[in-house]
Structure formats: C-alpha cells, structure tokens
Amino acid sequence: MYEPRTPEDPPLIGGYRVLARIGAGGMGRVYLATTQSGRKLAIKVVRPEFAEDPEFRRRFQQEIAAAQRVQSFYTAPVIDAHADGPQPWLATAHVPGPSLAQTVVELGPLPEASVRAVFAGVAEALQAVHAAGVVHRDLKPSNVLLAPDGPRVIDFGIARAADTTPLTRTGMRIGSPQYMAPEQALGQPSTPAIDMFALAGVVLFAATGRTPFGEGPAEAVLFRVVHEEPVLDGCPESLRDLVERCLAKDPADRPTPRDVLDALDAGTEPPGAGWLPEDVTRRLPAYSAEPPRPMGPPTSGPGFDPVPAPPAGAPVPPAPSVPAVRLLLLALAAAGAVIVVLAVALVVLRPWERDAPDAAAHRPSASLPAAHESSTATQTAGPDLGGPTRPAPGGVGTQLGHYADINLSSGYAINLSDDPKHPKASSGGEDLRYDGTLWGDRLSVLAPGQPGGYEACRDNTRYADYLGDDYLIKGKRICVTTESGLVGLVEVRGTGDKPSAYLAFDLTVWQGVPPTPGG
Structure with a gap:
C-alpha cells in the first residue's frame, strides 16, 4: 500500500519523521509521516515548479488558513503546514484507506448502500468546506478516501493556489475534465456549485465505474460537459433524480449540500463499520499496518524543515530530454495553451467526430x-x-x-x-x-x-x-x-x-x- 522511503527522500519534514511514500499527484509527492507521539500524518510536498512562483506561495498560504477552519468528520483535518520554506508542504491527518478511484478500478463499482454513504458523507464534507469560505475545485474519486468508518474528502481548496502559476497558464491542468462544471470549462468564476456538479460525477463513478460525460481527450470531454446531457445508465433509480439535479448546466439550479442531505434523509451519525462491501473491508487493515522500512540511509540532509536553505543533497529534477520536450510541445499544441481557451473555442468549432474511450480511471492521490x-x-x-x-x-x-x-x-x-x-x-x-x-x-x-x-x-x-x-x-x-x-x-x-x-x-x-x- 505504501512505497519505501528512498535515500533521496527527506527523513524529516517540518520535524515530522517520514515513514514511507504514499503517492504523487499533479502538485507534488505525498509522504506518510509521524508525530513524536506516534500520530500518523499525510504530508504533501509541493513540486519545485510551483514553489518557485511567489503568487502560488501567497495563495497557498491563504488556502492553508481557510482549510484549517474546516471542521467535519468527513474531511481529513489540516494539522500543520509551511508555505515559506524551500518546498511548501501541508500535513493532514492520515486516513487509513484507499481512494474511491483505486477501489472502483480494482474491485468494481460499490453497492447502492455504500454509494449512498459516499453521497451523504461527501455532501456533509462539502457543507463544512463551503461554510469555511472554501471551494474544493478538484473533487474527484481520487480525492475521496474510504476509511473504515466512512468516506473522507481530501485536498480541498488546494487547486486554487495553482490557478495563476506560470505552469497552469502555459498548459498544465489542475483539475479533472470529467468532473469540471460547465462554468469551469468556460473560464467563469468558480462558486460552491461547481463542487455539487463534481459530487454527482463522483457518485455515478462509485455506482457504475463511469463518468457522466465519458472519457477521452480533455477538449472532447469538456465540450460534452458544456453542450450534452449526461449519460446516467446504471445509476441507482433512488439516486438518479438527485444526481441529475446536481448536474444541471445552470449552477443556480443545482442543490446545496444541505439539500442533498435532506433528500437522502441522511442522519447525523457516520455510517460506522460495515458500510463497505466485504472485498473492500478486507483490504483496510493494510492501510493501518507498519509501512515498509526505508531503502537505505538518507542522503537528503535534514529534510524540509522550515529553514532558509534547502536540505543538503536534495535531488535535482533531471533536465528533460529533447524528445520529451518535443512531445510536450506537441501535446500543448494539440490541447491548446490553456484548457479554458480550448473549451471556449470548441464550443464553436466542434472539431472532432470520434467517441472517447469507454472507461473511467483517476490517479489516486493517496496510493501510487x-x-x-x-x-x-x-x-x-x-x-x-x-x-x-x-x-x-x-x-x-x-x-x-x-x-x-x-x-x-x-x-x-x-x-x-x-x-x-x-x-x-x-x-x-x-x-x-x-x-x-x-x-x-x-x-x-x-x-x-x-x-x-x-x-x-x-x-x-x-x-x-x-x-x-x-x-x-x-x-x-x-x-x-x-x-x-x-x-x-x-x-x-x-x-x-x-x-x-x-x-x-x-x-x-x-x-x-x-x-x-x-x-
């Protein structure tokens, strides 16, 4: 479930001892760490490319402050963070479970009772996130973890910090097209309603293994998001109307998290043990087990502690090869410079005729x-x-x-x-x-x-x-x-x-x- 810590990884981050690697995502690498008292943490270390941008650091600090105000059973609380060091990092409570994305890809869709629990739990998490003045902006199955006593939402608000960095302005996408709302695709302001649109996609994926607007190139998916109706085949009938309402093209027509909880008649108590099917439950103990031992003595110095200088011996990303750069330029030319520009252009041009692949898969940020x-x-x-x-x-x-x-x-x-x-x-x-x-x-x-x-x-x-x-x-x-x-x-x-x-x-x-x- 975890990768051993390598000699290149920091042994300490902010004074917390690094135990293993959890995974990696678009914004950085995630480590399993522990406090002196033995409490386990998940620490996301931001990629150097983002850390070099002052505007990213400013927004990252703002989002940390907002995220620390979020209080919900269904979120992974922010424990600590540091935005001013060589590489910014964010520590949250460790959730001992796989992502929804990994679970559905490896074991198939969840039963209806589990899907309802995901729907209600994530809605309650969003209610707390929105109450703190935060919009998640990147809700997707890999950002929903399945703990023994209910789902947990992670990475809320962090995508906003990357919105104005040079990387995102020149083609790197933060966010998943399959779960973006039409107003996101068109570059309009992001409100809490975009999270409700994404919630419907997460629920459909949990129930069917598919997304409402299919797969394929980002520009094709976003065109369908803006112009076409969702495909809800396989969605449980008891949830279909609520999912459709969350997928309304007009954000004003979407329900709030409170509306969803009322419609589901969800109580205030978490689902508790047994909310997941047995084949998923059998896997959960591995996420609480001792992580693998490090692969060797550390070579990266003291780690990412909040000190003025970077750790000695920290690995330097290799320069991209000429073929890699060439392919990246081709990719950017194919996808456009910025996804928003693509979406707006495609609204008019409609340049494709082929369907997208018939499957859904998402990189689990909590398990690489x-x-x-x-x-x-x-x-x-x-x-x-x-x-x-x-x-x-x-x-x-x-x-x-x-x-x-x-x-x-x-x-x-x-x-x-x-x-x-x-x-x-x-x-x-x-x-x-x-x-x-x-x-x-x-x-x-x-x-x-x-x-x-x-x-x-x-x-x-x-x-x-x-x-x-x-x-x-x-x-x-x-x-x-x-x-x-x-x-x-x-x-x-x-x-x-x-x-x-x-x-x-x-x-x-x-x-x-x-x-x-x-x-």
Whole structure:
C-alpha cells in the first residue's frame, strides 16, 4: 500500500519523521509521516515548479488558513503546514484507506448502500468546506478516501493556489475534465456549485465505474460537459433524480449540500463499520499496518524543515530530454495553451467526430503503486517481430508475444513490431510514446470488469490519440491498434520518477487485421 522511503527522500519534514511514500499527484509527492507521539500524518510536498512562483506561495498560504477552519468528520483535518520554506508542504491527518478511484478500478463499482454513504458523507464534507469560505475545485474519486468508518474528502481548496502559476497558464491542468462544471470549462468564476456538479460525477463513478460525460481527450470531454446531457445508465433509480439535479448546466439550479442531505434523509451519525462491501473491508487493515522500512540511509540532509536553505543533497529534477520536450510541445499544441481557451473555442468549432474511450480511471492521490524494475521478459513461441508489417502465420488473432515489466521512460517509445523490452528515444511516430502522457495513434480503454484480450481490444473502437495520468494507474488496461495491423494490450503496473519519470506495464501483442492496401 505504501512505497519505501528512498535515500533521496527527506527523513524529516517540518520535524515530522517520514515513514514511507504514499503517492504523487499533479502538485507534488505525498509522504506518510509521524508525530513524536506516534500520530500518523499525510504530508504533501509541493513540486519545485510551483514553489518557485511567489503568487502560488501567497495563495497557498491563504488556502492553508481557510482549510484549517474546516471542521467535519468527513474531511481529513489540516494539522500543520509551511508555505515559506524551500518546498511548501501541508500535513493532514492520515486516513487509513484507499481512494474511491483505486477501489472502483480494482474491485468494481460499490453497492447502492455504500454509494449512498459516499453521497451523504461527501455532501456533509462539502457543507463544512463551503461554510469555511472554501471551494474544493478538484473533487474527484481520487480525492475521496474510504476509511473504515466512512468516506473522507481530501485536498480541498488546494487547486486554487495553482490557478495563476506560470505552469497552469502555459498548459498544465489542475483539475479533472470529467468532473469540471460547465462554468469551469468556460473560464467563469468558480462558486460552491461547481463542487455539487463534481459530487454527482463522483457518485455515478462509485455506482457504475463511469463518468457522466465519458472519457477521452480533455477538449472532447469538456465540450460534452458544456453542450450534452449526461449519460446516467446504471445509476441507482433512488439516486438518479438527485444526481441529475446536481448536474444541471445552470449552477443556480443545482442543490446545496444541505439539500442533498435532506433528500437522502441522511442522519447525523457516520455510517460506522460495515458500510463497505466485504472485498473492500478486507483490504483496510493494510492501510493501518507498519509501512515498509526505508531503502537505505538518507542522503537528503535534514529534510524540509522550515529553514532558509534547502536540505543538503536534495535531488535535482533531471533536465528533460529533447524528445520529451518535443512531445510536450506537441501535446500543448494539440490541447491548446490553456484548457479554458480550448473549451471556449470548441464550443464553436466542434472539431472532432470520434467517441472517447469507454472507461473511467483517476490517479489516486493517496496510493501510487510501486513500479517494477525487473528486466525479465516472457514471450510466447512465435515469429520474429522484427518486421513492422509482418503477419503471423497463425493469422488474425494470433498472440505474437507477452512482455512483462516494461519500463518506458519519459521521452522514449516502443513499436509493437520491434523489441518492446528495449525502448528507444522517441522521434514522434512510434506506436506507444510516453512523456508523462501516453501517446499512440489509436488508444482505447477497457472498462473495469470487462474481459481483456484480442477480441475486447478489436471491438473497442472509441479511440483517443493520448491518455493523461488519470488513466495510468495500477490495474488500468489500455488497447493500442497500430497502422501495421498489430493489436496490443497494455496492463498498467504503475509509474515512478526515480531516476526519471517512467511508466511500468505488461504488454501482450496480437496479429490484427492488416491495413487495406491504399486505404
């Protein structure tokens, strides 16, 4: 459930002893730490790119002060924070449970009783957040943790601090398009009503494993958010009307958290033990167990204590490779400079016709799986994959190979017809390319619980050209169909950032239908 602390990680943050890594998200890395009395904390250390911006630090300090006013059973309370050090950090009470995102991806949707508890608990959390003058702005399944005695909402208000940084102004997105309200997509002011819109998406995901407006490129999702009606297939009938009201295009038509609690007839008592299904409950003790031991003596000095100078030996992010920079520029050109500009432009232009992948997955900020370093490949007996268009003797559907523990570093790529175990520096046209985003000509995502295999990938034609980090979590299955007729199934094992960013996965390759000559 946790990754060991590495020699590069700080042994102390603000005087709190670091025990392990919990995960990483768009704004930074999260550590499991402990107070002197033994109380466990989750400490988010902000990425250096954000820390360099004075406006971010000013807003971060404001949001810390506001978040400390939030008092609710259903939130992870802010315990401590420091906005002025080399890398700002925020410490909250540790919640011993997985994220809703991780749970649904790995185990499937929750039963109706559990979904109702999520609906009510998150609504009560939002009531407290809004009463403190805070708007969450980034409510999504990975920001809802499933504790033994009820759900907890984390990361409330923090997204606002990043809104005006150079990173977000030049294309980095803080927020998840699948859960953004229309007014967010159009760059209008954010009010508490945007959180109610996101709450409906979280509830639908908990109940079905899908989001109201589908998946795919951010601009396509946001177009549907603004212009199309949500797809609520599979939503429990007892909750459907309330979910629809939360998804109203006009923020004035959405209910408040109090309205939701009244409609659910939710009492004041938390759900208590037994609110989750047994397969989820069996996993909970692992989140309270002792974390893994550190991998070696620390090399980063005293850690992120509030002192004027950064810790000695702190790791310096490596300079991006030329291919990585090139791919990033391509990504920004494809997605536009700023997501708001995209959304407004797309309202008029409507430049796509393809559907998005039929699945929902979100990067859990509270649990990043460890990626593997093994270099052992297992390949089934079959033909040499050296030729880019060579069909298998067994014909369409023949498995050509299975490759375990591929590590695809940022700026590198593979072709399914070559040796996938040995990625090469990307030139921009390979079958699978990674730069923090996964790129390919025809990518599609299998839904949770859907059988994998050649037929599933062949029949899933809701293609996308790239998939962001919300899809690149452990257990996610991604199909890729190449121009040469090969079909691949990527089974994600996780991501890592040491010594550089990389995606770890297993890959199975089949012979598909060769392209039609001249077609």
